[in-house]
Amino acid sequence: MAGTLYGLSVGPGDPELITVKALGILQRVPVVAFPAGLGGKLGIAEGIAAPWLTPQQIRLPLDFPYVQDGAILRAAWQRAAQRVLEHLDQGEDVAFVCEGDVGFYSTFAYLAETLRQESNPxxxxxxxxxxxxxxxxxxxxxxxxxxxxxxxxxxLPAMYCAEELEQVCGWADTVVLLKVRSVYPQVWQVLHRLHLLNRAVVVTWATTAKQRIYRNLEYDLHLELPYFSIMIIQISNPRDANLKTW
Incomplete structure (x- = not known):
């Protein structure tokens, strides 16, 4: 009987933000797969899961290149799928751990679809x-x-949708920009023009020891941000002033 593949969400960075259900699965599966870190470094998802793993579990790093070339990506997904399939075919359950949620801009969806194709019929x-x-x-x-x-x-994934920001700010109440680093200067200019800089905040490496929060962006046109940076823009005032902050 073939093993089960678990798409395991492990949260944004703090290892304690994993759910009880995910933790139970993570600690009992024999194989734990994750996107390999760059340059031999610990990957984000692997680092979150590491405190909960045992020496007996097989760690399976999978290479997913940070490119937009469709052919290169498909080849990487196929190689990763074959490595996972080797364990599933032996009846071993595999947990693919992913930072955040596996259904939210995650590599897991591509891996799962490739596995479905590779495992036919x-x-x-x-x-x-x-x-x-x-x-x-x-x-x-x-x-x-x-x-x-x-x-x-x-x-919005900011690196792809920065040009849509002004239009979105015209009708949304709250806008969240993911991975804002590469387009931060352009975003800053839009918010400056719309007088929204005082309603924007940037959070880097949320919930981790490296976390930083930038609340006053009016004088921060040239922020040096890491890849994992999120901007929250509160365009409308909360209806209840007592709920503006918790």
Missing amino acids: IPIQIEIIPGVCSPLAAAAMVGQPLTLGGDRLVI
């Missing part, structure tokens, strides 16, 4: 375990709700 068993995603973690660290009542929330 016998489908593999896949189980998804949800978790804490980065926008919710960042809002908690800032100490303010993302939404209230009927507020409209928009989440």
Whole structure:
């Protein structure tokens, strides 16, 4: 009997933000897979899961290149799928751990789809375990709700959608920009033009020891941000002033 593949969400960075269900699965599966870190360094998801792993478990780093070339990515997904499939075919359960939530801009979806194709005509068993995603973690660290009542929330991958920001700010109540580093100067200019810099906050490495929060962006046009940076823009004032911050 083939093993089960678990898409295991392990949260935004703090190892204690993993769910009880995810922790139980993580500690009992024989094989734990994760995106390999760059340059031999510990990967983000691996680092979150590491405190909960035992020496007896097989650690399976999978290479996912940080490129946008479709052919290169598909080849990487196929290689990763074959490595995972070797364990599943032997009846071993595999947990693929992913920072944040596996259904939220995650590599897992591509791996799972490739595995479905590679495992035909016998489908593999896949189980998804949800978790804490980065926008919710960042809002908690800032100490303010993302939404209230009927507020409209928009989440954008900033590196791809910076040009849409001005339009979105015209109708949304809260905007979250993911991985804002590469387009921060452009975003800053848009917010400056819209007089929204005083309603924007940047959180880097949310919930980790490296976390930093930048609240006053009016004088921070040239912030040096890491890859994992989130901006929250509260365009409308909360309806209840007492809930502006927790």
